[in-house]
Amino acid sequence: MAREKLAQAKADAAKRGQLPRREPRRRAAGPRREGGDPQLFGRAIRDLLSDRGWERPAAVGGVFGRWADIVGPELAAHTKPEGFEDGEVLIAADSTAWATQVRLLARTLVRRLNEELGEGTVTRVKVKGPQHGPRPKGLRVTGSRGPGDTYG
Template identity: 85%
Template structure:
């Protein structure tokens, strides 16, 4: 078995492999120098800085930037994008659901895909329950598909009790003085 055919042991290299590598490196350097010389003849100087993926104009950390872009970067860095979008929907409630529905309802909270809406009367609460599917679709158009999965509707919480024929106001009468 010759030296080139036997398995290499202990990091042993063949002379032919080393020579081929050295010749390849030298050839690559020569071609790079030739390309730089050709570019210099054409008036094109090689880049001094490596290329970077450009998302926009390069900005130094102390340079001013647009307010909207700064807020968007802050929201993205902190993971607040969804919360800000939900807050935007709550702030634009009349534009999203229409003035009639907005006059009698308001969004109360958003948690785990569920929007809680408070209505000012039981009639409007029933109306919103009937419109729940349409409302989920409309909210998902604003927030992104799948953000809202359910609408929960609450009726009036602390409405005054109605007075009527079965209500007695005032004292109980003469029985108050006995025993």
């Protein structure tokens, strides 16, 4: 009796065109996304960055994160990027000597950063030397500045 019912159900399904498949279903070529369907994480992040207009700041942050790979380990040991605004990259150096070195390499740095970020993204490199506060004033402070460059 169960076999008769199974045969009857198969015959009814065949009439409606809903027979079970014997071979596995093949996926359609290329990604297909309908509303609410999951998507790849990388694609979702790219879409989010594009929708919010965050592509350039994210790219600049990526370059800042790979600073040592871009400028080399020796220069990266003495400098670090601190900001990017209106095409200008602000770089802090740990001594006046390294600040001067970065100023001499500014044109090369602009070219290298534009290779990473896209032509015309960086127009200028601004270098900031070591930041020490104002000299203290008081009874026991001498009036002379002392020897020349004592920052390194």
